[in-house]
Amino acid sequence: MSVTILTETRSTGTEVAFQQCINPVCGTTVSIDRAIFECPKCGDLLDVVYDWDRAEVPDNLRWFERKWSNRNDPADFSGVWRFRELLPFVSKDRVVTIGEGQTLLQRSDAVASYVGVSPGCLQLQYEGMNPSGSFKDNGMAAAFTHARMVGAKRVACASTGNTSASLAVFCSSTTYGFKAIIFIGSGKIAYGKLSQALDHGALTIQIVGDFDDALERVRQVADRLGIYLMNSVNPFRLEGQKTIMYRILEANGWEVPDWIVVPGGNLGNSSSFGKAFIEMKHLGLIDRVPRLAIINAAGAHTLDQLVSHHGLTWRNGLPNPDVIRDYYHHLDVEHLKADTIASAIEINRPVNLKKCLRALDFCDGVVREVHDQEILDAKARVGAGGLGCEPASAASVAGAKLLREQGVIAAGDRVVCILTGHQLKDPTVTVAYHSADQEQFEKVLGSRGVRRAGFANRPVVVPNELESIIRTIGLYATPESAES
Numbered sequence: 001m002s003v004t005i006l007t008e009t010r011s012t013g014t015e016v017a018f019q020q021c022i023n024p025v026c027g028t029t030v031s032i033d034r035a036i037f038e039c040p041k042c043g044d045l046l047d048v049v050y051d052w053d054r055a056e057v058p059d060n061l062r063w064f065e066r067k068w069s070n071r072n073d074p075a076d077f078s079g080v081w082r083f084r085e086l087l088p089f090v091s092k093d094r095v096v097t098i099g100e101g102q103t104l105l106q107r108s109d110a111v112a113s114y115v116g117v118s119p120g121c122l123q124l125q126y127e128g129m130n131p132s133g134s135f136k137d138n139g140m141a142a143a144f145t146h147a148r149m150v151g152a153k154r155v156a157c158a159s160t161g162n163t164s165a166s167l168a169v170f171c172s173s174t175t176y177g178f179k180a181i182i183f184i185g186s187g188k189i190a191y192g193k194l195s196q197a198l199d200h201g202a203l204t205i206q207i208v209g210d211f212d213d214a215l216e217r218v219r220q221v222a223d224r225l226g227i228y229l230m231n232s233v234n235p236f237r238l239e240g241q242k243t244i245m246y247r248i249l250e251a252n253g254w255e256v257p258d259w260i261v262v263p264g265g266n267l268g269n270s271s272s273f274g275k276a277f278i279e280m281k282h283l284g285l286i287d288r289v290p291r292l293a294i295i296n297a298a299g300a301h302t303l304d305q306l307v308s309h310h311g312l313t314w315r316n317g318l319p320n321p322d323v324i325r326d327y328y329h330h331l332d333v334e335h336l337k338a339d340t341i342a343s344a345i346e347i348n349r350p351v352n353l354k355k356c357l358r359a360l361d362f363c364d365g366v367v368r369e370v371h372d373q374e375i376l377d378a379k380a381r382v383g384a385g386g387l388g389c390e391p392a393s394a395a396s397v398a399g400a401k402l403l404r405e406q407g408v409i410a411a412g413d414r415v416v417c418i419l420t421g422h423q424l425k426d427p428t429v430t431v432a433y434h435s436a437d438q439e440q441f442e443k444v445l446g447s448r449g450v451r452r453a454g455f456a457n458r459p460v461v462v463p464n465e466l467e468s469i470i471r472t473i474g475l476y477a478t479p480e481s482a483e484s
């Protein structure tokens with residue numbers, strides 16, 4: 001492998017990138033200029049692959065620091081494109097950006113204490129700071145860039161809400177004439193997310209069914225009408241999401257943590273994180289790899305079932321197809337549908353399953369599932385001791401706590417939990433958890449098997465009268481308790 005150190009003025013081109021079927025027996029290659037999103041020969045997933053010998057890659061990660069002083073250049077400002085040398089499928093002048101990836105890695109000792117690791121050992125990677133309020137903008141920056149490269153105009157996705165919000169905001173705030181079409185399951189999307197799609201002018205198609213149904217449908221529609229598909233089956237999405245890992249390393253002075261803990265839905269994130277580490281290791285940019293923990297909601301636990309209970313593994317690119325087929329057959333026969341309050345990850349048929357197995361294999365990963373009760377308690381602790389997040393994101397913290405209790409994570413391990421989406425995405429759940437209104441609690445949460453709100457911060461009802469208000473503040477907010 002030869003690596004070239006870039007000079008400031010040079011940019012990488014597309015000639016080093018191509019697409020390739022992930023099945024090693026097939027290995028069919030596809031030009032970077034095509035938007036087909038499945039292997040034309042065997043139908044398996046495609047990867048974006050680089051001929052690193054011909055790419056111009058820095059020889060250490062500190063090289064990227066030179067871009068910090070160049071924030072008036074949109075490509076260097078972007079938290080995705082400032083790492084463009086590690087996703088070199090496009091030249092710098094062709095990238096699409098809306099200023100994504102200005103995220104924060106927050107140390108939270110309060111959450112560390114909840115999880116059971118030592119002070120200083122837990123960090124929250126807050127992806128809610130993206131323009132549309134979730135990590136999706138990272139992937140969309142790359143996928144919209146590819147859509148622009150291939151001249152697409154109509155773009156579509158199925159979504160549990162965040163993909164559609166991100167797609168809608170990329171269409172509304174860029175000038176390339178993109179038209180957004182989104183598919184959602186009826187009653188399956190949190191209000192914050194739905195309101196974004198509507199406000200940004202996306203054609204919003206609501207179908208009877210859930211995310212799995214909507215995804216199947218949008219793939220058919222995209223195929224029939226030649227519409228560009230923006231779901232994470234699109235490998236360019238995953239290229240953008242790799243940068244979440246680069247930013248975590250960047251924020252830690254390029255040190256690799258011990259654990260990355262991430263919620264698992266359609267498994268795009270976990271797949272892209274694995275790819276990021278595979279490539280960085282291959283390029284000699286890191287000398288060790290973190291362990292990966294992927295956390296399912298118990299009501300949408302396909303990955304945990306397959307990996308932890310049915311022995312499914314990567315097997316050098318040939319995971320046992322019978323195990324997967326039998327499990328999906330069981331879902332069909334039993335009419336099992338995904339069901340969790342963490343609506344973002346209410347998914348039973350994750351499209352990136354195989355790529356995720358590769359990530360688990362490379363990162364010595366583990367999979368766990370957590371119940372809605374644990375997710376909501378963790379979410380309340382994140383809100384009380386961090387920047388806050390939506391329910392699905394808190395699965396990472398609940399999962400880290402479980403792994404700590406099981407002794408898989410040690411007290412001194414350095415753990416990064418990915419907070420995938422903003423707290424305001426799903427206010428209905430947050431308010432129901434903290435509310436003193438039992439009826440609302442039952443309606444929103446009780447129906448999901450949530451029994452208690454152990455960390456609720458209930459609003460205090462006080463007469464509109466000065467002395468009562470002062471007495472209440474004295475009771476609940478003494479200076480001592482404020483500092484503790």
Ligand code: F0G
Pocket residue numbers: 134158159160161162163164232263264265266267268269270344345390392393420421
């Ligand atoms: N967290 C949030 C907030 C999400 O919106 C999603 C996925 C995930 C986690 C799961 O990530 O699919 O990479 O494993 N949301 C998709 C959507 C499915 O349509 O917005 P994954």
